[in-house]
Amino acid sequence: xxxxxxxPTHLIKTRxxxxxxxxxxxxxHNTVSWYQQALGQGPQFIFQYYREEENGRGxxxxxxxxxxxxxxxxxLNVNALELDDSALYLCASSSPRVLETQYFGPxxxxxxx
Amino acid sequence: xxKITQTQPGMFVQEKEAVTLDCTxxxxxxxxxxxxxxxxxxxxxxxxxxxGSYDQQNATEGRYSLNxxxxxxxxxxxxxxxxxxxxxxYFCAIxxxxxxxxxxxxxxxxxxxxx
Numbered sequence: 001x002x003x004x005x006x007x008p009t010h011l012i013k014t015r016x017x018x019x020x021x022x023x024x025x026x027x028x029h030n031t032v033s034w035y036q037q038a039l040g041q042g043p044q045f046i047f048q049y050y051r052e053e054e055n056g057r058g059x060x061x062x063x064x065x066x067x068x069x070x071x072x073x074x075x076l077n078v079n080a081l082e083l084d085d086s087a088l089y090l091c092a093s094s095s096p097r098v099l100e101t102q103y104f105g106p107x108x109x110x111x112x113x
Numbered sequence: 114x115x116k117i118t119q120t121q122p123g124m125f126v127q128e129k130e131a132v133t134l135d136c137t138x139x140x141x142x143x144x145x146x147x148x149x150x151x152x153x154x155x156x157x158x159x160x161x162x163x164x165g166s167y168d169q170q171n172a173t174e175g176r177y178s179l180n181x182x183x184x185x186x187x188x189x190x191x192x193x194x195x196x197x198x199x200x201x202x203y204f205c206a207i208x209x210x211x212x213x214x215x216x217x218x219x220x221x222x223x224x225x226x227x228x
Contacts, residue, residue: 035218042218042221043204043218045216045218056216058215058216101160106156
């Protein structure tokens with residue numbers, strides 16, 4: 001176990017709705033990254049947060065937004081859900097001293113109907 | 114733009130044999146890191162090994178080693194003495210840090226270890 005937790009584990013939403021996914025990072029880690037993994041694909045980098053600021057972003061539209069809290073936990077918000085947003089959403093935390101090693105959570109599986 | 118290419122969608126290996134999973138990358142960033150992750154059918158992503166672009170020696174972690182050929186822009190993963198539990202998807206990834214951080218993953222290779 002990595003110590004990174006995510007909630008909920010599974011979620012079903014309908015098109016147009018909004019969703020919030022949560023991630024608790026491993027103790028001592030102040031950097032959190034979010035990824036979207038569609039079925040049969042590699043993870044796609046959404047964004048990274050470091051000390052409550054967005055520190056990097058992939059090619060995702062603005063309806064994908066995030067927050068990081070003072071305790072370094074994080075949220076991923078997706079507005080106006082589309083069918084293609086159905087995927088496994090992975091959160092990963094890393095240490096500022098060992099940035100190369102990310103520890104992933106178990107993921108949240110989102111289904112948009 | 115950064116890119117990771119994994120050309121082997123699926124590989125088979127006999128138990129106790131070694132296997133090499135291919136990965137090539139493209140980046141103009143002089144400073145970058147290369148990673149390999151394992152994703153079993155349960156879905157969790159497990160970090161295996163890391164190689165920095167300025168590291169002179171190939172990274173090793175137990176049965177995993179990374180064959181880093183910078184001029185060829187390749188970062189192949191070698192798994193020695195394969196075990197049945199090694200059956201999984203394997204992803205190669207690159208982290209570039211010029212400006213902001215950005216991770217790019219490949220499409221993965223599915224490895225099946227045969228008894």
